[in-house]
Amino acid sequence: xxxxxxxxxxxxxxxxxxxxxxxxxxxxxxxxxxxxxxxxxxxxxxxxxxxxxxxxxxxxxxxxxxxxxxxxxxxxxxxxxxxxxxxxxxxxxxxxxxxxxxxxxxxxxxxxxxxxxxxxxxxxxxxxxxxxxxxxxxxxxxxxxxxxxxxxxxxxxxxxxxxxxxxxxxxxxxxxxxxxxxxxxxxxxxxxxxxxxxxxxxxxxxxxxxxxxxxxxxxxxxxxxxxxxxxxxxxxxx
Amino acid sequence: xxxxxxxxxxxxxxxxxxxxxxxxxxxxxxxxxxxxxxxxxxxxxxxxxxxxxxxxxxxxxxxxxxxxxxxxxxxxxxxxxxxxxxxxxxxxxxxxxxxxxxxxxxxxxxxxxxxxxxxxxxxxxxxxxxxxxxxxxxxxxxxxxxxxxxxxxxxxxxxxxxxxxxxxxxxxxxxxxxxxxxxxxxxxxxxxxxxxxxxxxxxxxxxxxxxxxxxxxxxxxxxxxxxxxxxxxxxxxx
Amino acid sequence: xxxxxxxxxxxxxxxxxxxxxxxxxxxxxxxxxxxxxxxxxxxxxxxxxxxxxxxxxxxxxxxxxxxxxxxxxxxxxxxxxxxxxxxxxxxxxxxxxxxxxxxxxxxxxxxxxxxxxxxxxxxxxxxxxxxxxxxxxxxxxxxxxxxxxxxxxxxxxxxxxxxxxxxxxxxxxxxxxxxxxxxxxxxxxxxxxxxxxxxxxxxxxxxxxxxxxxxxxxxxxxxxxxxxxxxxxxxxxx
Amino acid sequence: xxxxxxxxxxxxxxxxxxxxxxxxxxxxxxxxxxxxxxxxxxxxxxxxxxxxxxxxxxxxxxxxxxxxxxxxxxxxxxxxxxxxxxxxxxxxxxxxxxxxxxxxxxxxxxxxxxxxxxxxxxxxxxxxxxxxxxxxxxxxxxxxxxxxxxxxxxxxxxxxxxxxxxxxxxxxxxxxxxxxxxxxxxxxxxxxxxxxxxxxxxxxxxxxxxxxxxxxxxxxxxxxxxxxxxxxxxxxxx
DNA sequence: TATGAATGAGTTTTCATTCAT
DNA sequence: CATGAATGAAAACTCATTCAT
Numbered sequence: 001x002x003x004x005x006x007x008x009x010x011x012x013x014x015x016x017x018x019x020x021x022x023x024x025x026x027x028x029x030x031x032x033x034x035x036x037x038x039x040x041x042x043x044x045x046x047x048x049x050x051x052x053x054x055x056x057x058x059x060x061x062x063x064x065x066x067x068x069x070x071x072x073x074x075x076x077x078x079x080x081x082x083x084x085x086x087x088x089x090x091x092x093x094x095x096x097x098x099x100x101x102x103x104x105x106x107x108x109x110x111x112x113x114x115x116x117x118x119x120x121x122x123x124x125x126x127x128x129x130x131x132x133x134x135x136x137x138x139x140x141x142x143x144x145x146x147x148x149x150x151x152x153x154x155x156x157x158x159x160x161x162x163x164x165x166x167x168x169x170x171x172x173x174x175x176x177x178x179x180x181x182x183x184x185x186x187x188x189x190x191x192x193x194x195x196x197x198x199x200x201x202x203x204x205x206x207x208x209x210x211x212x213x214x215x216x217x218x219x220x221x222x223x224x225x226x227x228x229x230x231x232x233x234x235x236x237x238x
Numbered sequence: 239x240x241x242x243x244x245x246x247x248x249x250x251x252x253x254x255x256x257x258x259x260x261x262x263x264x265x266x267x268x269x270x271x272x273x274x275x276x277x278x279x280x281x282x283x284x285x286x287x288x289x290x291x292x293x294x295x296x297x298x299x300x301x302x303x304x305x306x307x308x309x310x311x312x313x314x315x316x317x318x319x320x321x322x323x324x325x326x327x328x329x330x331x332x333x334x335x336x337x338x339x340x341x342x343x344x345x346x347x348x349x350x351x352x353x354x355x356x357x358x359x360x361x362x363x364x365x366x367x368x369x370x371x372x373x374x375x376x377x378x379x380x381x382x383x384x385x386x387x388x389x390x391x392x393x394x395x396x397x398x399x400x401x402x403x404x405x406x407x408x409x410x411x412x413x414x415x416x417x418x419x420x421x422x423x424x425x426x427x428x429x430x431x432x433x434x435x436x437x438x439x440x441x442x443x444x445x446x447x448x449x450x451x452x453x454x455x456x457x458x459x460x461x462x463x464x465x466x467x468x469x470x471x472x473x474x475x476x
Numbered sequence: 477x478x479x480x481x482x483x484x485x486x487x488x489x490x491x492x493x494x495x496x497x498x499x500x501x502x503x504x505x506x507x508x509x510x511x512x513x514x515x516x517x518x519x520x521x522x523x524x525x526x527x528x529x530x531x532x533x534x535x536x537x538x539x540x541x542x543x544x545x546x547x548x549x550x551x552x553x554x555x556x557x558x559x560x561x562x563x564x565x566x567x568x569x570x571x572x573x574x575x576x577x578x579x580x581x582x583x584x585x586x587x588x589x590x591x592x593x594x595x596x597x598x599x600x601x602x603x604x605x606x607x608x609x610x611x612x613x614x615x616x617x618x619x620x621x622x623x624x625x626x627x628x629x630x631x632x633x634x635x636x637x638x639x640x641x642x643x644x645x646x647x648x649x650x651x652x653x654x655x656x657x658x659x660x661x662x663x664x665x666x667x668x669x670x671x672x673x674x675x676x677x678x679x680x681x682x683x684x685x686x687x688x689x690x691x692x693x694x695x696x697x698x699x700x701x702x703x704x705x706x707x708x709x710x711x712x713x714x
Numbered sequence: 715x716x717x718x719x720x721x722x723x724x725x726x727x728x729x730x731x732x733x734x735x736x737x738x739x740x741x742x743x744x745x746x747x748x749x750x751x752x753x754x755x756x757x758x759x760x761x762x763x764x765x766x767x768x769x770x771x772x773x774x775x776x777x778x779x780x781x782x783x784x785x786x787x788x789x790x791x792x793x794x795x796x797x798x799x800x801x802x803x804x805x806x807x808x809x810x811x812x813x814x815x816x817x818x819x820x821x822x823x824x825x826x827x828x829x830x831x832x833x834x835x836x837x838x839x840x841x842x843x844x845x846x847x848x849x850x851x852x853x854x855x856x857x858x859x860x861x862x863x864x865x866x867x868x869x870x871x872x873x874x875x876x877x878x879x880x881x882x883x884x885x886x887x888x889x890x891x892x893x894x895x896x897x898x899x900x901x902x903x904x905x906x907x908x909x910x911x912x913x914x915x916x917x918x919x920x921x922x923x924x925x926x927x928x929x930x931x932x933x934x935x936x937x938x939x940x941x942x943x944x945x946x947x948x949x950x951x952x
Numbered sequence: 953t954a955t956g957a958a959t960g961a962g963t964t965t966t967c968a969t970t971c972a973t
Numbered sequence: 974c975a976t977g978a979a980t981g982a983a984a985a986c987t988c989a990t991t992c993a994t
Contacts, residue, residue: 057295194428533771666908
């Protein structure tokens with residue numbers, strides 16, 4: 001269980017975020033030659049940072065440009081409008097979230113309850129990793145709940161994350177009962193967001209241990225039976 | 239236990255919003271005669287609605303005025319700046335939240351665990367009531383986490399809500415262990431917010447039963463011991 | 477030679493300025509009963525004060541109303557528009573200036589040069605009296621040199637002041653030569669204005685003596701011959 | 715002695731206004747190549763024109779922009795606020811006035827009275843030149859006597875003009891007596907302003923000769939003794 | 953008659969977007 | 974390509990004027 005490092009309330013320089021982007025597969029290794037999408041990347045990262053800080057409407061395009069250390073006009077060479085920009089930022093971040101959460105995540109085996117718990121633990125750690133590694137992305141995604149300017153494509157991406165989780169949750173739920181899957185996901189995601197927010201606002205100070213405890217608590221939330229129960233036998237129906 | 243009605247994604251006329259407003263011009267109070275047409279009230283309500291919908295920066299003052307069915311200039315007769323307006327809206331909403339949550343809430347008696355659970359249940363219902371009765375207020379408060387434009391006074395109000403909860407949580411925690419209080423509150427509040435959001439976004443459909451189930455789940459989150467623990471006696475299933 | 481008192485840089489409470497107004501001849505002495513035109517008077521005085529201070533465009537009607545200690549609406553009961561108000565203020569002030577300058581001023585007798593000088597001295601004192609007694613009126617008139625919002629009537633009043641002076645000046649000039657009358661008046665009025673302004677701005681401190689000296693200087697300006705010369709013989713041309 | 719031409723009531727294209735402007739963006743200076751089209755310059759000139767015409771509060775920023783033949787937004791690229799603009803216009807004009815008056819003006823030699831008179835004559839001509847070449851600047855400066863919106867810097871510039879004149883005046887006064895220096899300057903400046911105003915308002919028609927006559931008259935105002943004194947040696951009486 | 957709350961046209965200022973360099 | 978100066982549409986805010994009380 002490794003959350004990289006303690007999650008910090010303050011953002012960290014968005015360095016080296018060049019790799020995990022979907023739209024930049026072109027692996028250039030030309031010497032010094034700037035890879036084609038370098039600028040777009042810079043803009044996306046900068047925009048994420050400032051949008052996360054001040055919100056979409058609270059941020060001007062010049063501010064984005066400045067954060068990206070490029071000219072204003074350049075922004076418009078890569079993104080038609082501010083609107084398109086925010087949508088790309090959204091999808092970009094969402095896809096990274098997806099990768100953090102789902103890439104290589106083993107399927108749930110609902111028949112082994114302790115495995116299910118372990119599976120959940122893994123999910124939790126991945127979530128924490130994401131929030132720790134990309135605080136701005138997390139914060140940004142958190143605020144953009146289907147706001148008016150998100151287009152169809154962006155909303156669709158949402159499902160690409162939710163879908164697999166929902167499916168896994170479904171299997172678990174069939175096995176251990178509890179809340180409807182959607183509600184569970186809502187509670188879970190909400191709880192995690194609450195944790196991160198509280199950390200950001202200084203209400204709490206997240207360390208490794210607290211994160212684990214919180215994960216355990218959330219597991220209890222999901223499973224109607226005591227998670228630490230001697231075995232998974234005595235559960236009635238749920 | 240009454241959640242008024244199923245929580246709807248859409249707003250409903252804000253009921254019983256009689257709270258006195260700081261800058262309300264005249265407030266001559268004929269006995270029993272409800273204040274004829276408090277403009278400041280109208281503006282606060284309208285502003286809450288549109289701010290909740292589109293956010294502070296995403297809303298123009300004319301939009302607020304239109305929502306309140308008054309002229310733009312009138313807004314400025316009651317609130318010096320847009321900034322002051324949003325702060326008053328915030329405080330106004332926060333105070334109403336406080337009323338919903340805390341007014342008449344009995345103190346926790348941590349020595350009777352089942353009472354503690356009942357106490358928590360009550361809190362949960364109150365929260366649900368608020369979210370149901372004032373969806374806009376809930377949504378608005380949710381988005382304003384210490385954003386730049388909240389002034390000192392507004393932030394201070396925040397504590398007036400958190401304080402008592404924190405205190406009660408502290409007692410509980412001393413009794414039943416579990417997470418640090420702040421983390422618990424964060425998880426809890428987050429979970430609830432997640433639920434409401436999911437409902438608003440159409441991911442789930444909140445009914446009375448789901449709300450109760452979710453409350454039970456959250457209680458499990460708080461209590462490290464099996465909620466159905468041998469001792470707390472009479473608890474059946476929850 | 478009495479200039480009432482040393483001219484002060486700061487305005488003085490516009491008290492008791494009820495008497496010398498053309499349009500308020502109705503001598504009421506009803507006990508306590510407010511005289512009919514009281515309000516209009518109050519407004520004119522207040523408007524003069526604030527206009528003199530901040531200029532026409534720099535002053536709002538509410539500010540005028542507040543200065544007059546009446547409601548905004550009331551202003552409009554007495555003056556159709558802000559524009560009309562400023563014109564009435566102008567005429568009112570100009571008429572008072574005229575009274576100060578011309579009422580009872582003896583005709584010039586150009587054949588006695590020392591009398592002419594005395595005549596001029598009197599004019600100078602009257603001017604100083606006006607500036608001392610009504611600093612706001614003086615300042616206000618000074619700034620309104622045929623600005624766009626002055627209507628025909630107001631400009632016409634101007635001539636009612638200038639005319640007689642011009643006529644007297646003409647006689648003088650015919651006798652003692654010197655500059656064209658218009659230019660003389662321009663220089664003279666300008667010099668006096670400069671004096672008062674410098675006093676208001678704190679560049680100089682006007683006392684009785686300085687005023688007199690300045691008057692003497694101005695007389696020298698008008699008369700090509702040494703003013704104190706034994707007689708008016710030796711002057712060649714100038 | 716050249717006053718360029720008869721002073722006209724209407725403005726004329728501001729010539730030789732090359733003064734560098736503080737906030738001018740780029741000022742790349744090709745040798746000899748006159749700066750192509752300094753926007754800040756254009757704005758300052760246009761603003762001077764309209765401010766001189768209608769005053770600061772009577773002029774809207776769009777009017778300035780239109781006079782400068784540029785977009786409104788552009789004004790704000792060069793001047794943070796309307797307030798800053800008017801201050802820069804003021805300083806700019808004042809500095810030009812200073813140049814006209816003082817650049818290359820020989821020091822007074824108070825021991826040769828006729829030279830002093832010649833010195834004064836030169837000053838007078840320079841003043842007239844300025845008023846003729848830059849009627850708007852003259853008019854504008856005339857109206858801005860320490861109005862509220864002038865900042866510290868602007869007021870300080872004022873002294874840069876007054877100082878040298880005061881000093882020269884002091885020397886003269888020590889020699890030939892007369893009014894206190896400040897009062898003399900006030901009268902003199904006022905007289906000149908009066909002349910120009912009268913011309914602008916059409917009361918008089920300024921030609922070369924009248925200007926000279928007026929200058930002579932003003933010299934008489936300064937010098938208590940007859941200006942045509944037999945020579946500058948024997949002047950006693952003073 | 954006196955008032956001041958209400959208002960929308962108009963003012964100052966910002967900002968997404970374009971385009972000449 | 975990259976840039977940032979230029980711009981006008983739109984936002985925040987003001988104020989002359991009206992009108993119900």
